[in-house]
Amino acid sequence: MTEQLWSPAKVADVLIRAEDSGVAQTSILAEWDGLDLAAAYEAQDIALQMRISRGERVTGVKLGVTSKAKQRQVGVDSPSTAWLTDAMILPIGEPVPREKMIHARAEPEIAFVMGRRLEGPGVSAATALAAVDHVVGAIEIIDSRFSGYKFSMMDAVADNNSSGRYVTGPISVRPDSLDLGLEACLLEVDGEIVDSATGAAVHGHPAEALAFAANTLAERGLAIEPGWVILTGGMTDAVPVRPGARIAAHFTHLGTVNVSGG
Template sequence: MSDQLWSAARVADVLLRAEDTATPQTSILAEWDGLDLGTAYAAQDIALRMRLARGERLTGVKLGVTSKAKQRQVGVDSPSTAWLTDRMILPIGEPVPREKMIHARAEPEIAFVMGRRLEGPGVSAATALAAVEHVVGAIEIIDSRFSGYQFSMMDAVADNNSSGRYVTGPVGRAPEDLDLALEACLLEVDGEVVDSATGAAVHGHPAEALAFAANTLAERGLAIEAGWVVLTGGMTDAVPVQPGARIAAHFTTLGTVTVAGG
């Protein structure tokens, strides 16, 4: 495709259509070197407006690439942010709709439910945590729209950080009752533990990830609103969701969250 045909709006339209039809898309950056990070975020915001126009409701924010290992893997030194809508909520007990996804993968996360508005700039981890109503365990089902799961950081941001579905656990705890850096998680697939991590894997501390999100959104004139869910990023590597598989995230104090492959 000619460079002249690309724009942030075109990127948004292409990727949202790929999501809606579960059709893989080749790397945008490989076709258009004008896809810088600013343009990628512009595409993400345009896609959000398209989602809202068709009836979706904004439910929160998600962070990506919050671990140092993942940042080294994709050649960046900071996380990225994206949007959550009610279409992405996976009710507890419902299987992952694999037929509506390209290559679903699951990762455990620590999630915040916001008690009040959090607006940057200048938000610290302590300030961010004071705005949290409660903390829950979560599993996010990510689903990149790019063929072979091959993409650049700019591709991923334009693709809403590979958003798919998310499920939050039934155990909510006040942030002051937790040591989030030490909150551990065992990731289990079909009864076998395949990975483990603590909250420190998430940008050093999940509250630091939350503060980063608030400060980054402020650069675009945006804030994190009361009632929103904030997914702070994968604690471990994501695992493929196979048909019929049972994936469980066992947290130290946040209980267990499970999903099953449909």
């Protein structure tokens, strides 16, 4: 395709259609070299307005590529942000709707539920943590809209950081009652521990990821609102959600979060 056929609005439309239809899209950057990060975020925000116009409600923000290993893998040196809506909430006990997804993969995360508005610039980790009401364990089900699960950083940002579904655990903890950098998680798949990590894997500390989100959103004139859920990024590599799979994230203080493959 020629560059003239592409724009952030076109990117948003193509990716929303891919999500709705379950038909994967090839890399947009491979077809349009105008897809830089600014254009990718513009496409992401346009897609959010499309979601809102069809009745979805913003419930929070998700971070991507918060680990150094993932940043090296995709050739970047900082995380990215994207949006959560109520259509992405997976109620506890319900299976992952694999039939509605293209590349369903699960990753454990530490999530913040905000107590007050957090607005950058200049937000520090301490300031960010002071705005949190409570912390919960979570599992995010990511779902890239790109065929073969192959995409650039710009593709991923435009694709809302591969958003899919998310479920938060039943145990909530005050953020000042535990060391989130040391909070550990064991990832279990079908009864076998396949990976482990601590909160330090998330941008050095989950509060640093939250501060990054607030400061990055401020560059677009946006802020983190009270009541929002902030998924701070995958603690481990994501694992495929296969039919009938039983996946559990066991946190030291945040309890266990379970999902199953439908």
